[in-house]
Amino acid sequence: MKKILFALVGMVLAFSASAAQFSDGQQYVTLDKPVTGEPQVLEFFSFYCPHCYQFEHVWHVSDAVKKALPADTKVTKYHVEFLGGEMGKTVTQAWAVAMALGVEDKVTAPIFEGIQQTQTITDPASLKAVFVKAAGIKPEDYDAAWNSFVVKSLVAQQEKAAADLDLRGVPAMFVNGKYMVNNGGLDTSSQENYVLQYANVVKFLISQK
Numbered sequence: 001m002k003k004i005l006f007a008l009v010g011m012v013l014a015f016s017a018s019a020a021q022f023s024d025g026q027q028y029v030t031l032d033k034p035v036t037g038e039p040q041v042l043e044f045f046s047f048y049c050p051h052c053y054q055f056e057h058v059w060h061v062s063d064a065v066k067k068a069l070p071a072d073t074k075v076t077k078y079h080v081e082f083l084g085g086e087m088g089k090t091v092t093q094a095w096a097v098a099m100a101l102g103v104e105d106k107v108t109a110p111i112f113e114g115i116q117q118t119q120t121i122t123d124p125a126s127l128k129a130v131f132v133k134a135a136g137i138k139p140e141d142y143d144a145a146w147n148s149f150v151v152k153s154l155v156a157q158q159e160k161a162a163a164d165l166d167l168r169g170v171p172a173m174f175v176n177g178k179y180m181v182n183n184g185g186l187d188t189s190s191q192e193n194y195v196l197q198y199a200n201v202v203k204f205l206i207s208q209k
Contacts, residue, residue, distance in 0.1 A: 026185045027201045031178055035164045038177035039076035041065065041202060044162060044170050047091050047115045048084035055171045057112060059191055061198050065173070068199035069206060077104065078158040080170055084115075087123070091115075094127050096154035097145045103135040110134045173198075175205035 024030050043062060045052040055061050066075050079095035081088040091111070098104045110130045114121035121127050131137040145151055161167075165174055173181045181201050187193040 021197075022201055022204050025182075027182055027197070028175075028185075028205055029180045029182050031165070031174075031180060033166075035161075035177040038161060038165070038174065040073055040176060040206065041069065041075040042161065042165075042174045042177075043075060043077045044080055044167055044172045044174075045077060046080050046083040046088065046170050047095075047111050048088060049170050050116065052171045053112050053116050057109065059195050061171075061195055064195045064199040065202050068203045073206060078161055080162055080167065081159070083170075087127075090124050090127065092158060093146065093151065093155050094131070096151045096158065097131070097142065098135075099154055100145050100148065100150050101135070101137060101141075103131070103137065106135040107131055173202060175202060176208070179205045179208070181205075 022028060045056070047053075062075065062077070069075070079092045081092040084091060094111075095104075098107050107130055110133075111121065111127070114126070114130060121130065128139070128142055131142050132139055165177070165180075171183070175181070181198060186201070187197045
C-alpha cells in the first residue's frame with residue numbers, strides 16, 4: 001500500500017514540477033480575447049512557409065504533440081492564405097478538399113515537397129495532380145469536392161478562425177481557443193528539447209481548460 005501511495009505522490013510531484021516549468025508569457029500566451037467554439041488543439045500552417053516545413057517534416061512537432069495528448073484529443077490543422085500570393089488561396093481551398101476527403105496525411109508531404117523542394121506545384125492543375133497521384137483521388141471526385149458546399153464552408157472556417165484568433169504568423173498552435181504556444185519562449189538548446197517541451201506545453205494547456 002505504501003508503495004502505491006509513494007508512486008502516486010511521485011506522479012503528482014512530477015506533474016507539478018512539469019507544470020511549474022511553464023509560465024504565461026514565456027512558453028505560452030493567454031489570449032486577450034478567448035475564442036469559443038474552436039478545436040481543442042488548432043494548428044495553423046502554410047505550405048509556403050519554410051519554418052512550417054521544418055516544423056512538420058524535420059522536427060515532427062505535430063506528431064509529438066499528438067502522441068503526448070490523450071487519445072480522444074483531436075488536433076486540427078488549418079492552412080492560411082496570406083503566403084504564396086494567389087496560389088495561397090488556391091492551396092487553402094485544396095487543403096479544405098483534403099480535409100473533406102480525409103486525405104490530409106497522404107497529401108501533406110508531397111505538397112510541401114512540390115512547393116518548397118522541387119517547385120513542381122505552380123498552378124491549380126499541378127496541385128490537383130498531387131491528389132490524384134498521392135491520394136488516389138479521381139479527378140472528377142476532386143473537382144466535385146472543390147466545388148462543394150462542404151469545401152467552401154471549410155475555407156470560410158479556416159479564414160474565420162485565423163481572423164478571430166488574430167493570427168500573426170505560422171506555424172502557430174492554439175489550445176481551447178484561450179492559449180497560444182509561444183514558439184520563441186521554448187528551449188532551443190536542442191531539437192529534442194524543443195520538441196519535447198512543445199508537446200508538454202500543449203499537454204499542460206489542455207489540462208487548464
